[in-house]
Amino acid sequence: MKATVVPQLRGEIETARPLRAMEEKCSITGWCLLVDFPEPPLVRLAASAGILPLTARIERTDVPRLLPAQPAAARCGFLIEGRLPAGVHLAHFQAQLPDGTWQTFKTLSLAIAPTRLLAGIESPAESGTVSLRVQVEGWALHATQRINALALRYGHQEIPCTLGTQRTDVPLLHPHALHAAESGFKSKIILSAGRGPLRLKAKLADGSVALVRTDLTITVRSDENLGPAIDLGGTRIALPGHLSRPSSPPTGTSSRPLNILFILHGSFASNSALHVAALANELSTQAHDCMVACPHDLETLAYHASPRFRGVAFAEAEQNLTFANGGDVDLIHAWTTRENVRRLTEKLRVRHKAKVIVHLEDNEQEILSLTLGRDHSALEKLPADELDRLVPADLSHPRHARAFLAAADGITVVLEKLRAFAPTDRPCLTLTPAADARYFFPRPVPDKFRHTWDSAPDTTLLFYHGNTHASNAAEMRELYTALLLLNQAGHPTTLLRTGLDCVDFLGSMAREVAPFVVPLGQIMHHRHLPPLMALADIFVQPGAPDAFNDYRFPSKLPEFFSIGRPVVLPRTNLGTQLRHGVDAFVLDRADAAGIARAIVELRADRALYDRLSAGAVAYAAAHFSWRRSAETLAKFYATLTG
C-alpha cells in the first residue's frame, strides 16, 4: 500500500498582534506557501462567526530570501479584509491543499470593536470650516440599533435633527446595517452661534448614547441670542488648582498591625466621616487594616478620593467582620456616643471581644437639647421609656451614653475640654483634627478668574462651607447679618456659600441679603472645595463661647488655615489657643458687628492681612497633620491592645 504524502504548509500572520479591528472591519496580512509547490495556496480566515476569503495577493521579496528553494515564495503574500461581528473571535488562518481541503496554519485571537455610529455630513460640506448659518444634512446609522434621536454638537451648542429621510445610496455602502434605507437626517434649525468641531450624538433604541466626530468645524460668530461682542474663540479662564498634591511617604509601619473598625453615626458625606477617613487612610499606610461602618448611604464613600479602607454598611458589619488577613476585629473605634453607634458597638463588642474606644467631638447633651428644644436638665428628669422614645438613633442618649463611656477601654476627644465628659479612670487621648493635605494647602487667589467673577472692584469675598442646623443657626444668622452690614456700609462683600440649610435661619432677612450671597448647594466631593476656597479673601467662623461651641472643633477650621487666608473666629474651642493678630483674627464674640469690624480692618490694613495669611499657614503647618494625629492614635491603640 502506498502512503499518502501530506503537503507541508509554511506561513505567518504579520499584522500587529494581538489582532484588533475597529468598527467590525478587519484587515490582515501575512504569507503562506506549500513546500515545493509552484503556486501559493488560497488562504482564508475562518471563525465561528464567518469566513473571510483572500482579498489580494502580495508580492514578497523577503520570503524568497528566507526560503530560497521555494518556487512560490515571491508570490506568497496575502491580504484578507472584511467584516466580522463585534466580539472576540478565534481566527483560524487556513490554506487550501491540492486535494481541496483546508488546513489551518495559524490560529490567533481577533478582537473586533463594535460599530458605534456611522455618519456622513453632506451639506453644507463634508469637511472644512462652516461659518454660515445653514441647516446641516447627512446620514447617520448604527449597525445594529435604531437611532431614536440625533443632535449636532459643537462648542456649547446642541441642535436636534430630524431623522428618517429615505436613502438609496447608504444601504449599498452599508448593506448589513438595519436602518440604512432611512438613515438621512437634517438639523431642525440653522446653525446657531458656536465654535468647535462638529460631533453627532445619537440616542439609541436601548437607551445608550453614541458619538461620532466629523471632519467639519463650525465657527458661527453670532446669532439672534449672542452678539459679536462675545468672542467664542476666546481662551477659557479656568479655575486652577484642581490637581492634588502627592501624599508624603509613611514614616514607618506598625510592628503589630491591628484590625480596626470605625463606626460612624452618619454617612460618608458627613464631617465626622472626613476625620475618620483621614485617620483610616493614614493608619492603613502604617499597615493597620481599617474598616469603616456607616449606618446609611454607603454609596457616599465614592465622595472620598482613593480610600485605603473598606466601607461597609451597618448590616454588613453585623453579619461579617472579616479583615484582609482573615482575622477578627481587634479594636472598635466608636465615633461618638450616638445611639446607632452605641448599639452596633455593643453588639460587636460582645461578639468579637474587641477593645472599644469612644470618640467625643461635640457636647452631645447640648446638641440633643437644641434638637429636641428641651432643656438638658428637663430631659434628664424624664422617665426612661419616654427618654428612649424621644432620642433618635442619630443623637446621643444621655444615660446610655454615660454607661457606654464608662464601659469603654479608652476615650479620644477632639478638644481638651471634652475630657470633662470622659470617665476619669479611662485612658484619654486628644486627637487634633487636620485637613487633607493632598488638597488643602496654601493657594494663591486665582486673580484672572476672580476678575471675571467680581461684580464690583474691591469686593471682599468670603467663603463658608458647612450646613446650617439647629445648633449653629443663630451664629450663621450673625454671619449673614455681618454681610448685610458690610454692604450697607459701602464695603462690597460677597459670601460664597456651600452646604445645606436644614433650618430657616434667615427669616425675613433672606430677601435683603440674597444679592450678596452666591449659594452653591452641597459640593459632593470635598476635594473640590479648595479651588473654590482659593477664591476667598477671608474666612469667617461665626459664633461665641457657649455650651455648644466650647466643646466642638469645627472641621472647617484646619481647612481655612491650610489655604492661607486670614481667619476670623470667636474665642472659643480652637480660638482659645490662637494668638490674635498673629495666628488669626480672634474675636471675643464672632457676632455680626465683630465680623464686620474684623473684615473692614483686614481690608484696610494690608500688612495685617498678609501677616494673618502667613500666620494661618504657619499655624496649620505646626498644628494640623493627619499623619501626626494618626501616629499618636496608633500609639494609643498600642497601649490599649497590649
Add this chain to the structure above:
Amino acid sequence: MKNDPVEPADPLNLLRQQLILAQVRIMELEDVRDELAPQLADTENLLTSAQMLADKKSEEAAHLAKTLSELQTQYDHLRHMQHVTNEALTDTRRQLNLTHGQLTAAQQRITQLQREIIALTDQTNQLTDNLKRTQRELDEENSIAMTRLIRNNELEAELRALKASRSWRWTSWLRSLEDYFVDKKS
C-alpha cells in the same frame, strides 16, 4: 432641608453662581475623565494581555494537538504491539503450562525412580552383603576345595603311583576277575 442651592434673583449673581457651578461640574468631569482614562488603559492592557494569553494558549493547543496526534499514532502502534505480545504471551503461557505439566510428571517419575533407586540400593546393599557372605563362603569353599584338590591331586598322584606300581600291575588280573563277577551278578 434644601438640597439645591437657592437660585439668585439677581441675573448677575445667578450668572456668577452658574459660573462657579460650571467650574465644579468641570472638576467633576475632569475627575471622571481622570478616573476613566487609566481604567480604559487598564482595560485595554487587560484585553491585550488576554489576547496574548489566548494566542499563546492557542499555539500551545495546536502544539498539544500535534503531540496528541503523534501520541495517538504511537498509542495505536503500541496497542498493536500489545496485541502481538499478548498473543505470544498466551502461547508462551500455554507452552509453559504444558512444560509445567511435563515437569510435574517428570518430577513424579523422578520421585518414583528415586524411591526405586533407594529400594534397589537397599537390595544392592543386601545383595552386596549376600555376595560378600557368599564370597566368603565361596572363599571358604574354594579354600576347602583347594585343600581337597590338593588332597585329590595327592591322592591321584598316589593312585597313579599306585597304578604304576608293580604290585598294581601284577594284581590286575585279580581286578579283572572281580569286574567279571560284578557284571554277571548285575
